[in-house]
Amino acid sequence: MIRNFVCLAVFASAIWAQSPVLTGRFILAEEGPTSSSLGLLTLDASGTVSGTEYVQASGITQSIPVTGNYTIAADGSGTLTLNTQVVTEDGTAPAVSAVYEFLSAKSTGFLAIRRDTATAALAELTPASADTAFTGSFVLSDEGASTSGQKIAEIGILALKADGSLAGTLVVKRDSLSETKTVIGSYIADGAGFGGLKIATPSAADEDGGVVLQTTSYVFLVSAKKEWFALRTDNSLLGLARLSPLQ
Numbered sequence: 001m002i003r004n005f006v007c008l009a010v011f012a013s014a015i016w017a018q019s020p021v022l023t024g025r026f027i028l029a030e031e032g033p034t035s036s037s038l039g040l041l042t043l044d045a046s047g048t049v050s051g052t053e054y055v056q057a058s059g060i061t062q063s064i065p066v067t068g069n070y071t072i073a074a075d076g077s078g079t080l081t082l083n084t085q086v087v088t089e090d091g092t093a094p095a096v097s098a099v100y101e102f103l104s105a106k107s108t109g110f111l112a113i114r115r116d117t118a119t120a121a122l123a124e125l126t127p128a129s130a131d132t133a134f135t136g137s138f139v140l141s142d143e144g145a146s147t148s149g150q151k152i153a154e155i156g157i158l159a160l161k162a163d164g165s166l167a168g169t170l171v172v173k174r175d176s177l178s179e180t181k182t183v184i185g186s187y188i189a190d191g192a193g194f195g196g197l198k199i200a201t202p203s204a205a206d207e208d209g210g211v212v213l214q215t216t217s218y219v220f221l222v223s224a225k226k227e228w229f230a231l232r233t234d235n236s237l238l239g240l241a242r243l244s245p246l247q
Helices: 002-016
Strands: 024-031 035-043 048-057 060-072 078-084 096-102 110-114 122-127 136-145 151-160 165-174 177-189 195-205 211-222 228-232 240-245
Touching: 035 060, 035 211, 035 228, 048 078, 048 228, 136 165, 151 177, 165 195, 177 211
Parallel strands: none
Antiparallel strands: 024 035, 024 122, 035 048, 048 060, 060 078, 078 096, 096 110, 110 122, 136 151, 136 240, 151 165, 165 177, 177 195, 195 211, 211 228, 228 240
């Protein structure tokens, strides 16, 4: 009986010691002092990673393919390596490998830290959703620096409709000055992952008395928790924005 118990315990410990696996689609959201990234990654049980990443850096935002791999230990710690190649005004840049370290990877999401660069940066990985229609009120938060170095922060409440339209109010602070704006806009999601968001603010009237709209465009991904991660595509602000359902 004791021998059987010992064998069972050894067998059980061997099972528990097996490394977990991460499978499915994850959002990668990363903000740094000179660049921001928003990616949709597919991880499989063999440790392979593939996907698409929007990178905002050096005054441009572009979509680039991503390949890579991950390793994970029994305690949930491990590394994630993502290989990308960015096209610049001077041509295709050398391939870059971003290496992240994590301590407690879970299928419900986890944090990773960039370890291949001298600049400290955190990345959040969270399961992605394929929803295409949204209704209700969402809280918007967005902050960062403009291309001229001006510090900008925004908060707002947006009412989203199932037809893809939106309306709401933003409070925008630029350096020490703040103002409240009424906004309208639209969104579209194709069910494959990425979507597009536009938020328009009425500005001064044109020569004919018509209202001129100043539009900010974003690319976004939606998490399984219905939270949006958005990246400006017009490079007016460096950083990631978030929209969360108003409880």
